[in-house]
Amino acid sequence: MTIEQLQERISKKEEEITKIEKRIQKWKDAQCEECFWKRYEWLLGGRDRATFFAQFYPDHIKDCEKELDRAIDDLHYAQTTIENYKQQIKDVQAKENTLNDMPETLVKFRDYMISHWDEYDIWKRDQIKKEEAKAYELVTKSSSWDAYRQAQREIRNKWGANWNDFMHLSNEEIHKQNVKDADKLILNLLNRTISITGKIVDTNGLYLSQDNNGFSIINGVVIGENGKAKVESILAGGYNIQRLHVRVLVKEAR
Numbered sequence: 001m002t003i004e005q006l007q008e009r010i011s012k013k014e015e016e017i018t019k020i021e022k023r024i025q026k027w028k029d030a031q032c033e034e035c036f037w038k039r040y041e042w043l044l045g046g047r048d049r050a051t052f053f054a055q056f057y058p059d060h061i062k063d064c065e066k067e068l069d070r071a072i073d074d075l076h077y078a079q080t081t082i083e084n085y086k087q088q089i090k091d092v093q094a095k096e097n098t099l100n101d102m103p104e105t106l107v108k109f110r111d112y113m114i115s116h117w118d119e120y121d122i123w124k125r126d127q128i129k130k131e132e133a134k135a136y137e138l139v140t141k142s143s144s145w146d147a148y149r150q151a152q153r154e155i156r157n158k159w160g161a162n163w164n165d166f167m168h169l170s171n172e173e174i175h176k177q178n179v180k181d182a183d184k185l186i187l188n189l190l191n192r193t194i195s196i197t198g199k200i201v202d203t204n205g206l207y208l209s210q211d212n213n214g215f216s217i218i219n220g221v222v223i224g225e226n227g228k229a230k231v232e233s234i235l236a237g238g239y240n241i242q243r244l245h246v247r248v249l250v251k252e253a254r
Contacts, residue, residue: 003092006085013082020075027068036060098190099183103203106189109218110182112208113246117178118171124159125174128167131155185246192250193231197224206231217246221253228253 001009029035036057044052102110135151138144155163194200205221217233230253233246 001088001092003089006089006092010082010085013078013085017075017078017082020071020078023071024068024075027064027071031061031064033057095183095187098187102186102190103206105203105206105208105218105220106186108208109216110186112216113185114175114178114182117181118175121166121169121174121178122171125167125169128155128159128163131158132167185248189231189248189250193222193229194224196227196229196250196252197222198226200224218248 030039033053036053040052040056040060043056132152132155135148135155138147138151159166190200200222202223205223206218207220208216208218219232220230222229222231230251231248232251233248
């Protein structure tokens with residue numbers, strides 16, 4: 001969720017808390033003798049007032065306390081939820097700050113991965129559409145739904161269980177997801193590096209190079225307050241074969 005969405009949820013929870021606090025006060029006030037009679041006077045009939053009160057007032061108190069406990073539980077849950085949302089905002093802000101401050105080499109590597117993932121995913125989506133259209137032709141030509149279902153099973157086996165949803169993604173939706181994936185990749189790399197080096201002070205040792213297949217990979221040394229880390233990446237797959245996959249190794253450098 002974005003910071004704006006989280007803030008909106010906090011606002012709604014605060015409104016909910018206001019209502020819950022009124023419920024709490026309501027059931028506190030309802031325990032008085034006057035409130036008891038406002039609620040049950042109509043049941044008195046011709047019975048003795050003191051006897052009626054002695055018989056039913058304890059149950060009235062139990063009911064009020066039960067509702068009061070439920071309202072207090074709801075209050076605690078809402079308050080905890082707000083604290084969780086506030087922590088999520090801090091986490092999002094920390095993530096954004098990290099991404100905004102990341103070294104130029106990592107920015108280039110991130111953009112490179114997004115570009116290749118977009119290219120492959122768009123190609124994959126279009127291929128699935130073509131294969132689905134070809135499968136549907138089996139119905140129009142032979143009226144064989146069994147053949148169509150078999151063709152769909154083959155598409156599923158080739159492209160995965162979510163092939164039908166993936167087929168309907170727009171270019172914008174594909175790009176948006178790949179940006180998230182790339183940010184996650186970079187944050188994971190930075191966190192693993194920081195766990196070795198402490199606060200990063202020098203990334204000039206990082207560089208992009210090409211592997212034997214012509215794909216860009218990131219390698220080099222990162223210097224931090226507590227030491228150095230060696231970064232080494234391995235790319236697998238490629239266009240029209242498999243979605244480009246990167247495995248980045250981070251080790252302590254001596």
